Structure formats: structure tokens, C-alpha cells
Amino acid sequence: MNDVAPKKRRVLVESSPTVPLISITVAERLGAALDPPGKEGLSRLTSRLIRRTGAGLTTEQLDERIDTLGAALSADVGYTASSFHGAVIRRSLDSFADLLIDVLSRPSLAEAEFERLVRETQAELVDARDHDREVAQSWFRRRLFEGHPYGRPVSGTPSSIGKLTLEDVKACYARVQSAENLVLAFAGDIDESAAQAIAERIEQALPRGEPAPDALPDPTLSQGRRLTIVDKPERTQTQILIGCLGTHPHDPDHIPLHVGNTIFGGTFTARLMHEVRSKRGWSYGAYSNLPYDRKRRGFSLWTFPKSSDAAACIALELELLEQWFQDGVTTKELAWAQRYLVRSHAFAVDTASKRVGQALDEELYSLPPRYYADYVDRVKAVTLGEVNDAIRTRITPKDLRITVLGTASEIGNPIRDAIPNLADSEVVPFDAEC
């Protein structure tokens, strides 16, 4: 695996004239994992400030220009990658490209806008406490990746945002905004030569820098089943997340585990949905998730039953997890999952923006060579033994993080009773910083 970002920029192009729309992504192999402890949210705030102060324009002028071109421009920051994503109607491409280059290369990072953005971000973080799923996910992520950058919030917290200074932001900009770290992706109604010309202009407009080191360690998980109840008053239902560490794209059993997850909770008719929703009606949704990144991420189950069903639902999920771990999947299930994954792949590549998105992911997350090109063949080649070995190797039913958002006085005791071998539990208020 390459732990140092390649020195040369990459330009990815997927041309398709079917819709008069072009998307341009300017991405970097750097993200919030580099935010210093106590300064969570720095990378995201920096990207947002660039978006608002570029091209020598005020935020108002910039927003008007982008809208009037029939365009949109957003900044997105993950743990190990970040990007500016633009979309524009065909006839405005040239003007939008000029503006985009100017935004990226000439942000004023104005102090007044920085201070305004700090206040705005803090207000957004407080407001987000109204969204139960987000709050539950934050606590789950924090406990699953305790001590690892993945456990810290990309968006920061009101207090971490309050500690940021404009000097922090300028230093972050100087570190990340470099032609050396770029991956550029174009999709839609644009040909290769036009895309290359814009790419060259972006590269020339940005300062040279050093390739960013990728010093992120692999996360580890402490032993035992540990419960976090996020206490929020007057909830009629709960948000439940259960999980452990998951997969890494370079694992030899990465694709077998992906197939196994598809059978367990990856689709509408998977085991989890069948048992929780179809048979019992307990939760509108019931899925398991196995994302990837540059380092190992998590494996998680998500359900949201009413408060009085929460304990029984957790007990059922643990039972299903244990059964999946002990007994594996069947030949019939494997054949079904392979057909589903192979045939549904048509919808992973049916638009230019999806195709270029795959190529972009391969670059940004240092995926194995031909990760997507060989995806279908790799799925087809998976054997029953490989799937069941992968589940037993990667999934740890004895070592789980369980996060439940709900009204603790109603759900606490039944839930603790429903979890065999519970090592410890805590109750945290929903409005605590996380």
C-alpha cells in the first residue's frame, strides 16, 4: 500500500453528452484526520472559508456569480480526503472554470468572514442536536474509534471551533492547498482535451507544496461489549447503532466480507431487514453498513424501533449477529448475493459522474489497482468458505460498541438487561459535546 500521496496530479475524465451538465471535482488526499486534537473542525472550516472568500470577491458576490451561471460549488471534507465539487450547465463551463480556478487559488480568507463562519458553524452544531440519528452516529463513532482520528468529529464541536484562529486556518490552507496533492475529476458534457486544459490551469494556479504524509494509524478496538445511552427527553423511539471494526480495501478478505454483509444487512431483503422489519414490524429501516476509507473503518447495524421495542430489538440483533458469526451464510444466500451484486453493478456505472466517482475513490483512498474494474469478477469468484472465514476474522460479536439514543429513564434498564456479557455502560446527555 502506498502511504505517501503520489507527486503527480491525476486527471480523470468521463465524457457523456447526454445531459448538458458538467461536474468538476477538485480533490485532495488530505482530510480532517490531520486536524490537531482540540482543533477538530479545522479542515472543514478552512474549506468552507476558501469557498466563501475566493476570487477576490465577497461571499455575497461569489454566491451570486455561481448561481447566475447555473452552477453550484460545495466543499466537502472527510477524514482522509477533501474536495470542492462544482456542477455547471454546459453553456457556462468556461466562465465557471475561470471562477473555480480563481476561488481555489485566490481566497482572501478574510478575518470578518472567518469570524462570521465560526459563529455560523457553532450555531449549526447546536442545531444539529435536533437530529437524533446524527447525534447517535456521533457518539457511536466516538466510542468505536476511541483515541483514533476517526473518533473525532469532522465538523468539530462548538468549543473546538471556538478555539480556532485565523492563523490556524491560514496554516491549514498552506499545508493542504497544493498542486502536489490534487486529483481532478471531470464528468459529463466535456471532452478530454477541454478537461485537460482546465486541469492544467488549476494546477498552475495553485502553489507547489510537499506531498502530504499519510501517517494515520489503524484503529483498534478495546475488548468487551460497551453501551452508550444518549439520553434525550420525550423520545417515542430509539436510534440504535451496534458495531465493531470492519474492513480495509487491501484486506485479502475485503470482497468476501462485503458479500457477507450484503447477505446480513446490505439490502431490503437481507437477514436483518427480514427479521426486524418484515417479520416483526419493529423498525422502518434495518441495515448493516461496511464503508471503506484509507484505513480500516467500522461495521455497524442501524435500526430505530419505538422505545418499548428497543431492548427486544437489540437482543434480536445480537442474536442475529452471533448466528451470522457462528454459522456463516448458506450456499443459496451466497448465490443470491452474487447475482444481486453483479447485476446491480449496472447502476454503479450508468452515469458519467458515477464512473468518474469510482475512479476518484480509487485515487483518493489508494484502493488496490483495478478495484472497480475487477469488482464484478471478484464478487463472482468469492466462495462460501471465503465469506464465512471473513466474517469470523473481522467481526467481533464479543467486542462491540452499542449506542442507543432515547429517553434513558424509559429504556436504560431493559436495554442493559438485554445485552449479554455487557462490560460497561454509560449515560450521556444528548447535548453534550461529541
Place this chain on the structure above:
Amino acid sequence: MSATSAVKRPKDATPWLAKINASAGPHGTATYERSTPFGPALTIQHFRLKNGLRVLVCEDHAAPVVAYHTWYRVGSRHESVGKTGLAHLFEHLMFNETETMGPGELDRKLEEAGAESNASTWLDWTHYNIAVPKDRLPLVVRIESERMGRLLLRDPQVTSEKEVVANERRFRVDDDVEGAVSELLWATAFKEHAYKWPTIGWMPDIQAFTTEDCRAFYDTFYSPNNATIVVVGDVSARRVLELVVPAYGGMPPATLPVEDAHPEPPQTEERRLSVAKPTVTEKLVLGYHAPALGDSDHLALSMLSEVLFGGRASRIYRKLVRELELAVDVHGFVGPFHAPGLFEVYASAREGKTADALLEPLDGELERVCRSPVTEAELERARARLELSLVSGLETVDGKATTIGFYDTVLGRPAAAFERLEAASALSVSDLLRVARRYLRKESRSLILVRPHSTEGAAA
């Protein structure tokens, strides 16, 4: 980019239709009606079966996939007091059991075929969307025709699905402050019209439904003459008709009930509520009575909404979020409905700020657009945002099929998205001034101030 005029009839439409019709069922004879352009590059071909089923086909060979969408012209406005949420519950039940497919088998077959499928219900319609690799289209036609004509409804599935829907309601409404307040807004603004109840239904109604209720609803509304099939993708119209005619041709049309419509009487004074909710910050929600999608004012009001609320360059976002720093977020939306709906406004206050504090500057901006016209630049910005939004929604076959089916179902004009784009270019700032004065009237609005429980006692 005109979408209104009919285009030339396909040369070979009649010969191949005749061959297909030769083996059609008693209700399945298909007739080619016309073709209409859908944007600059695509065409919609219109067909109708003898039983009233409409079939719209848009050939799009960009990728080897096909979207097959079924739109039923029944939504929550067709329900009655005490039976709210039935259209939505029924949408769930359509994924259960048919005469030839056991419980859960339908979804299993679709997933095995690599399909993307879902469904949605709103005030005016119910929409089933399936997209498949093109070689799996026969399976989709079989499934959709099977559940239109031969769905089985049994007590265990109805009981289980009612619980699922109750949980969906808890998720979207009861434990979601924006969902809960939106529901209250519509119930406050409408006193007569069926838009007063939520599509998901009131909880006691959901819990009280019987299998008989569901069966009666199915028999009444799920018939070929109350549906339109929209097919977009890498398939010919001929192939679509070869599959559709035998699959649906045996179904007779139903006698559809006369809609028991109760037009909403004009609202003559502001309706204001103050409620306490388990929320961290105060909210302000407004609803002005607004025109139906088919009204010529709808587009002008939508463009005015863009000027006021569309993105960070909009007037009210700038005023409340950036300039005064009172709100975290503010957005506005003119509902796209068959009957007159609402122009909804939602604002979330920053911590320590009150909903009352949001109202004064918000009212100031709304009054300003009633006093003097917006600028040409603002209108141009709104037009560009409309165009980007339309084009962005057409990347996939599902996006195209949804756009076609939605406008066909609500307006009877499947290419109306492009008609609106063209009409937007002809709108003037005078039009926006006119609709501002016509619809942004305090006496025709409902207003809800939402406070966190802990501050309710201190509220004015």
C-alpha cells in the same frame, strides 16, 4: 427548446402495434396517441390501452438500464376523515404478496435481478419506481402487472406493516421537530380540503386500519385506468408494448369514484400558534396559501421563492443567517400540487435567539417584495437555478422517469418540466411583483412559533 408541440408520428408505429394487438387480451388493445419532445434530445411516445392504462416511453440509450415507473392517480387527498394514511400504508402493502409470489418474494426477485426499487406517496399520487438492467425488463412488467391486478391482502401482513408505518411516523414526525411542525402547519392552514391531513396519516388512523379497509382501497383505486406507466431507458417502444399489452390486457377498467373534493374557503385572518416541542432552538414556520401547480401563477411564485430563499445568495438567507445572524437556516418551498397548497417557510433560530426575533426581519423582506419589484439580476439568478435543478435531475433514467411521471400525473403534461423552463424565460419582474401581492398576504397565512419546552413559560 420547445416541449409543447407534438412531433411526427413514428413511421412504423401502426404496423408493429397491429401485430401486438392481434394477440392482446380483451382490454389490452393499444393505441398510439402522439409523441412529444422531452428536452432537446429525447422524445416521449404516448400509448393507451383499451382499459385506460397509459404508457409513456422515452428511449434513452445512454446506458444499458431501464426505469419502469408506475404512477397511480391516488394520494392522501383521496382519503377521508378517520382513514388518513391509507394510501401510504397501501404503498407498503404493494410489496407483500400476490397470487403467484409469496410474502417478500417480490423484493427478493427484484434484488436478484439487480433492481433499484422504491415507492413514494404524497398528496396527489402514489409512485412505484423500479430500474433494472435492460435484460430484466420482462420480470418488472410481470411484477408490476401482477400487483396491479392480483395482490393478496392478509391480516398478518397488514398488522405487521401498520407497525412499520407507525415507526416510520415516529421517525419522520413524532421525533422530528420539522416534520411535526410541518404537519401542524397544514392542519392549521386547511380546514376543509383534504390537504389538511398528513400523507403518513394520523397515528390512531394508522393503528385502526383493517385488512378490509385495504382491500376496498385497492379495489377502488388500483386499476389500469387510474395509472400511467413511464418507461425510460435502453429499450424500444415496440419492446415495451410487446411486454405490457399481454401483461395488462386482461385487466378491465374500474369505475373510479367521483372525487369528494372540498375546496378550501379563502382564509381571512392570520392563524397563529405557539407550541412547545423538545427542540434545542426556536423555530418559525409560515404557510401562505399558494396556487396549484397547474395555475399560471405557480411558476412566478416559485421563482419568487428562489429570489427569497434559494441558496445563500437569496434575500432572506442573507438577512437572517448572514447579516443579522439570527437563524441557522431558512428555506421556502411552493408545493407542487394538484389543488392549491402552501408556500411554506421554515426558519431555525440560533441558540439564544427567539422565533419572534426572526419574524420581524422576515416580514420586512416579504413586505419589500410586495412594495417594489425584485431586480432583473435576481430573476436571472432564479432562472439559472431552475435550469440547473432540472438538468441535474435528468442524469439517470430514474430521474427522467420521475420527472416525466410527476408532471404527467399532476398536470397531464409529461414534458411540463421543460415547458416551465421555457416559461421562466418569459417571466418578468412584474409577474413576481403581482404574485407577491396576491399571495404574501398576512391574512391568508398560518404561523407557528416553536419554543423548546423549557422556555415555554417565558414566551410572550
